[in-house]
Amino acid sequence: MKILVIVALFACATAFRLDDDKIVGGVTAKQNEFPFIVSLRRKSWWLGSTASHFCGGSIIGTNKVLTAAHCTSGTSASDITVAAGQFDKSSDTDDNEQIRTASRKSEHPGYNSQTIDMDFAVLTMSSSFTFNTNVAKITMGGAQPGQMLTVSGWGTLSAGGSSPNNLQRVDVPAITNTECNAAYKGGITDNMLCAGYSAGGKDSCQGDSGGPLVRFDGTIPTLVGVVSWGNGMSYHNCFNNY
Secondary structure (H helix, E strand, O other): OHHHHHHHHOEEOOOOOOOOEEEEOOEEOOOOOOOOEEEEEEEOHHHOOOEEEEEEEEEEEOOEEEEOHHHHOOOOHHHEEEEEOOOEOOOOOOOOOEEEEEEEEEEOOOOEOOOOEOOOEEEEEOOOOOOOOOOOOOOEOOOOOOOEEEEEEOOOOOOOOOOOOEOEEEEEEEEOHHHHHHHHOOOOOOOEOEEOOOOOOOEEEEOOOOOEEEEEEOOEEEEEEEOOEOOOOOOOOOOEEO
16 A cells, blocks of 8 residues: 555656666766665676666665666566665775665556556565665655656666766756647656656666656655656657656
């Protein structure tokens, strides 16, 4: 039932960026600016024992992480590790970093891999996070069209480009689903929230899937969405769906 409440509070991104995502047109975040963001990692046969970043997520409880269902679908929970308190994802010596292994995953029962609707999943960690200035949970809420929202992640900086080591952020406005449906020619459900610029240039992109879409009230962050999909990266009239 917790997942259903989350869906009622905010919506997720959608569009075929499922291979990975990035921050396009953003800037490097400040240290501890997003203490709730995590890097999801998994081992690949071509990398041997090295676990690499493949999606983002948000800490919503002492041992709970919210991410996108398309990130976890087809992957065993035990194959996913989560890095919290991280700024430079290439660093193995960050004293602020907390590594946890997922023990269970719960994808939204309404998740549709074809329409990417209800693209939510909750990961349960095998042990709790230790909250401090570098690692913290975030509360959830909603957003209205016209509000400026913030996306953060380690995704690539341009379509086909390289992935940055340091955490990136970009501010984008929430738009109406009517406007978003017109841009995508349909496919936007009531469970989705769109944000972005019609002219492009600022966006989340490959490597940012599952990461947070946040509303800031002063310095207080509220989680309003999960990066899910978008047709291309920052193309004209292509908004991101959250």
